Amino acid sequence: QIHPMEEDHHEDASDIQQEEEQEEDVNKSAENNHKSPSAVASHNHSVFISKLFMFRVTVFVSLFITACLCGSLSYFIINFYENQRFVEQFRSDSAQLGDLIERGLTRVVETNAQTAVYVGLLHKDVNKWPLVLTPKFDQTYQQIEQISHIGGMGISPIFNASMTSEFEASFNEAMKNLTGGSPNLTLHTNLGGSSTMTNSMVAPIINQEPQQHMLLLDLYNDLILEGHIDSIIECVQNDRKATFQHTERCVSMSRVIPQAGMPHVLILSPIYPYNAPSEVYGIMSAGIVLAPFLQMLSPDYVSGIEVVIYSLPSDKSDEITDVYFTLSIVDGQVTFKCDEGDCHDSTFSHMKIQRTLQIPHVADASYCVGIDIYPNNDFYETYNTSAPWMMSFWSVMMVLFASVVFLVYDYFVQIESTAKEHIMETRRRLVRFASHEIRTPLNTVMLGLELLHHLLLNVDGSNADGGDLSGDVGEVRGLDDKDKSDTSCSSPSISTNELAKQQRATERQEDLDVLTDIESSTSAAVMVLNDLLDYDAIEMNMMDLHLKPINALEFMKNAIRQFHIQAKQEGVCIISNLNMTGTNGEEDMRGIHEGGSGAFSDGFHDIQGQHNISELSVGNEMVPLESFCFMADRHRLIQVFRNLISNALKFTPHGGRVTITATWKETPSSKAQICDQCGTVLFSVLDTGPGISKCNQRLLFGEGVQFDANRLQEGRGSGLGLFIAKKIAAAHSGRIWATSEGEGMGSCFFIELPVVKLTPEQIDESIASAESTSPKPSFVNKLAHISEENLPQLGRLSSKCSVTSSRSSYELIVMIRTKRILVVDDVPSNRKMACRVLEVNGFIADHATNGKDCLEKMKLGSNLQGYDCILMDFMMPDMNGPEVTVALREMGYVNPVIGLTANLMTDDITHFMESGANLVMPKPFNFKDFKSMLIFQSEDI
8 A cells, every 4th residue: 555645756756757758859859950951951861761771671671582482382382283183193093993993803703603604504414513524615714814804714513522532533534535644633622621511522623833733622621712612502592592593693702812922812603503593513713813903904004003902801891801912003014012011102101092892792701802002102203393393493583583673673763863863952952052142142232222212212301201202203204394395495483493403303213213123123033033942842842831711802902903003114904803703704804805995094994893793692692702712822822813914914015905804603512622612713814915826825834934035025034933823723723724816816814713602700710720730930839938028029929920932921020119120140241231221211220240249249238138129141150040049049039030041942941930030031131021010119110
């Protein structure tokens, strides 16, 4: 049992341990965030190379294992089928051989029985028995032997032993007449047998073996045939069907007799004289010599089989005699494998095929012949080929060959991939280098132009409020026109001072026009750099989108509104109709375009405002136009609209017109591209420019495509705008295309985007949800120790931090209290110009030459929060911008840090943000964008 205090102690220790682990994880995460993009990229590349190496090793090992498995599997499959074929063929051959032996034995029994019938017919007089003589029996036997495979036949009359002398004399006399000799044969009755009959009987038979004298033997008293004749006589007496007509009944077969190296069996059939068809007067015997018998029965195709022959009592088939003979069959030739006994190949004992050869309706003393059939190694080798090994070998070789091909292919792919990565990395470095080396001097140029513009507007204090001189210039231009129409040199109504003032105003306006042209050219160069960066992000699949609901109508109005002044300056008329009520965008647009000819002057004309349409029918309800929203990244989508409108203005000649329309089309739910989509908005821009040929229309949205750039674009542009616009539109589940009737006929560009229907409350919820799920800078976690009274200085810092570009509208709010701003930049001209621009606009600007200088200023200052904002350069010696920002956050500085960088690569910006920057602005530094973020607590500037 644990004491409660001990339990509390354990819980505290556990909480402390968890806090330490969390703090360690935070520190590790912070260390990773503080690494430079190049270090992170190098680390990631090393990790990728390690994983790729492990993947290749895994693939190689897997291929090797696959090769082994394929080889083994091939071997076992082929070997299995070979063994299966071997077993099936053996069973087939064994069955055929067994059937042949059984049919041969049946034929011998039937032949022996039919011969007994023949003898019964020949000696039908019972009174002549046993002194009977069958003439030409040897000739008859030879014919029978050829058709029934019998190895020998004989006739044995049965009589009482008392008639032996009479039989011997009669037999010798008959043999003398047949052979012409003087035989003196004596019946050999003492053969080791003992009769079971009450009366002693004999059954003599002639036995003549090669190179031996003729013998007269007594089968009745033969040891091997002991009891067989008595059993036959008893069977005949008990079986009423055993008669002259049915001599196949009461047959008896001897056991295997190993005589003179030629094992054989005897078949004994009863002989019935025709005049006594139910009495046995003799025995017809037929011998079967095993080897010749099998030789004649075995087909030539049977080879590699061993047959073990033995005897079985007919009434006790489970008792096997101890006499075995093993014969081997090779190509139909039968030989004894051993003298006597079971000597088959024990390797194949499990494949034994057993047959029992039994004669039906036999006497009790009869035996059966059992045969066991086995294959031997010759039979097995016939079906045990080298195919499994060959198949296994070639399977392994095929897999290894495929592995080698894969490795070679992977090697060349790796070389190509490395080359591509090198090219991509070289290109990225070139883009990074070009962006940095061009934006850095352009930053000084743009700041200098901003400063000159301000000084020209405020010269002599005549326009200290920052207004323009358009009114004065208009008056001067009016006077100039009058002077040109008047022949007099001067007007007495205008004083000399007024003329001098007007002259100076004219000169200042000319200087402002020059500055405006310089700023326009500089902005064009920056736009080319931005296109290159966007193209690189698209090619590297690193174009991130932050989707939020955007009011479609207001978005399109704002996109068009930005070009009012440009259209007026270029003498182009913009006709806008955004009521979204049309059904066919191009036809409606061309109707407005052609129907308005002569009705509009240059400048901007909004047809929607004239019709005052505020609702559209969606399904069965009327929906306000303000409820239609794009789910889009505002900064990216505005880039597409600007590109289409600016291209139309750029290619439309003076006095031409650009017609812009928006058409809404309801979309079935089955064809929706995004969730909750209710339709699409088709935004179209039609111009009266040079048009596009059918051939060029297919190439229009390619990379770096420009048609007659020197004549139509004065050599400006990158040719990437439409390519980037198409990619951005596709990323928003939209599409963009263009049509033109040909050169000189103008062109029309379309962008179709899905829209959703949202109420204002739903829009606010979607924005809040998107902001809550968006990643926050890691330094926010480091500010937990700062007191609550310091946090209001951040404004909406944690929820409005964003990565932006020069074409973006910023969402950061900077609270201005002391008007003190610190500029940190290692380039003297950039520091000087930035400070001057800030100072002429009423700020107190301080500067630091590098990161260490910045930290020293912050340490020496009495108030750490003395600067309302810090403008931090990225690339600096010793300590770069992200490293300095991390140090500032660790010191406790909580006011906004705005990064300034000429490297607008995604990883650089992300690294700067993760290091603690609230915002990253591109160089050249745009003071107007910066000023739009300021909120002053005392007075406005």
